[in-house]
Amino acid sequence: MALVVQKYGGTSVANAERICAIADKVSLARQAGDQIVVVVSAMSGETNRLISLAKEISARPAVRELDVLLSTGEQTTIALLCMAFEERGVASRSYTGTQAGILTDGMHNKARIMDIDTEGLRADLANGKVVVVAGFQGVDEDGNITTLGRGGSDTTAVALAAALKADECRIYTDVDGVYTTDPRVVPTARRMDRLTYEEMLEMASLGAKVLQIRSVEFASKYNVPLRVLSSFDEGNGTLITGEDESMYPKGTLEQAVISGVAFNRDEAQVTVQGVPDQPGIAYGILGPVADAGIEVDMIIQNVGADGATDFTFTVHRNDYDNAMEILRNIGNKLGAREVAGNDSIVKVSLVGVGMRSHAGIASKTFEVLAKESINIHMISTSEIKISVVIDEKYLELAVRALHKEFELEHTT
């Protein structure tokens, strides 16, 4: 008998029909003997409807009251889902964030979970009930309703799985797992059976938007096995766990050295050329950028020559004009020869824990791109990834070539 937390997002609970489909699905798993906690989001469209209501009253709604308002969305879903269970003769009980004892800090609209009092939930599970918990919401120590911000329902599911020491936390989405790369770019992209938290974090932050980074971090911290799978189709999805020997047997290049190829189309690069190679120059450049609220992704500074160096970083394409203007304004003061930029670039990354012990991966990557005559603007590496920045027009070519060369395709 396994204890499983299942999380269903907004499109999975979009209407009565879908809610009933989930009730059917969970009922079957319950009959098979599993103990089940279901975490649900607001019905798709509901959160936007509530925000519109609030905006009619105030351009900047009071944050405490916005949480009181938004939390009604998931509360509606838990009630409807439990009605569907009752209709099927399956014992269940709904829990708001407050009722589930999901204690958070007091940061309205972006609260963090501090603790979960699982006593009531455990008693219901022991009595054979399906426990249905409102995602995205909690309560602070003064009894105020809080919400967890973006991706909050995933976080609720993982936190509950950790607190209940669940065997698995299943995140049901509109895709059937995590792929070696975007199937729209590489039709032979393969669904991965397993990958590690670290790999998932690199994949997620690099543009494979299946899971919220926050929930993966949380799962990693508490070692909660996380599975991404489809609400609508059958299938085992992708299991995300800590690293273990069995996953990546040491050996040849062929054996899962690389997990996937991620990419990000929204990048732009800014280069400050010929600045004095001296202490404080990096802060001199990035300080004003950070002060303007611009988030910086890659940062590269090469070894200088003749007392000067070039400093390059990437930003979201929306922030490009703003960043360029800031740099042009401070370029002279910094003693830069020139400020240059390019907003037609993309980032392509190879991710895989296997590459740690394989020095040959980097050179093979560069070889693949060279064969296709793709020029590399920037290179950045970490323990489990290699990222290159290339011209936008080469994105599909680069991703397909790398995906093929590292043998990530479907095996038939």
Next chain:
Amino acid sequence: MALVVQKYGGTSVANAERICAIADKVSLARQAGDQIVVVVSAMSGETNRLISLAKEISARPAVRELDVLLSTGEQTTIALLCMAFEERGVASRSYTGTQAGILTDGMHNKARIMDIDTEGLRADLANGKVVVVAGFQGVDEDGNITTLGRGGSDTTAVALAAALKADECRIYTDVDGVYTTDPRVVPTARRMDRLTYEEMLEMASLGAKVLQIRSVEFASKYNVPLRVLSSFDEGNGTLITGEDESMYPKGTLEQAVISGVAFNRDEAQVTVQGVPDQPGIAYGILGPVADAGIEVDMIIQNVGADGATDFTFTVHRNDYDNAMEILRNIGNKLGAREVAGNDSIVKVSLVGVGMRSHAGIASKTFEVLAKESINIHMISTSEIKISVVIDEKYLELAVRALHKEFELEHTT
């Protein structure tokens, strides 16, 4: 400085504009120095929307979960109203039933309030905040969300006023007070400045549907001054309190002996003629009627003659056919001569605490009706009311004549 509880129903909070209008109104009262607790219902239409959602999932939704669902309606309103206060720079705080500590029994969909923990509310009021409480909802001792059933928000308001020892509980509605009779029947009907709980109960149960009986009973029990007034217009409305000397000075007939003329169009009468005048006959007749779930209003049995008597009662017109069939079936067994009925009758009632000490009221009532040649089918009296059952076609004539004769008109 007065402590005032204000309750606004669904049409008063129908949209953002109306919610903002309430915020303006309350802000003014707050500036004038009053401490204010606002109780709100769900926005009009919202409860029906939620029930429709539930019905899509289950013909008989689980009662516990229906409360979880319906309670989101008022929760939405409290959040929006507090946003409107914030927008106006008026400090406020919203409370769900759970947060307000409105402890009820566990009877889902029709819970009764057991206790209210007012500590948090008092602290907020002392700090100058407007306290906004979700009506209609509470929490049982196991932390389950409950709802109070029909008219629940009125009950919440009165209960809070009692617990906080408020100076007044104001129920804002779409009428500007309680009238001496229905202004649609008697255009010169007058808004009453004051009446007693008892009178209001008689008026309410007799068809003047301004306030729910339950909230008036509650107010009477805890002696909470209750004021009915319009959400949309200015005016002092009607104050409902316990009886005191100043209200009804003893003296002439002219001085407020009668408060109002109520009537009920939905009545039908059933008469069992010539049943044996012996113990158990009333139970023999009404037992089967009650068993069929039919509510009986007036019951009249006159002194018998020749060992037989006639027994008459009135029911809601919708139950007439059903009641007649039951009585026809048992009539023989009871030894009745005949079972007769009439579903074209109405009930007209004079209400007023003043009539206790005025024996002449009854005879004057009958005189007025006689002058208009209106035949009286049934008569029933209590300490503060006289009810007569007459033919439907005479309703307006009777109400207008009585209203005029007892001088209830506008005084210009």
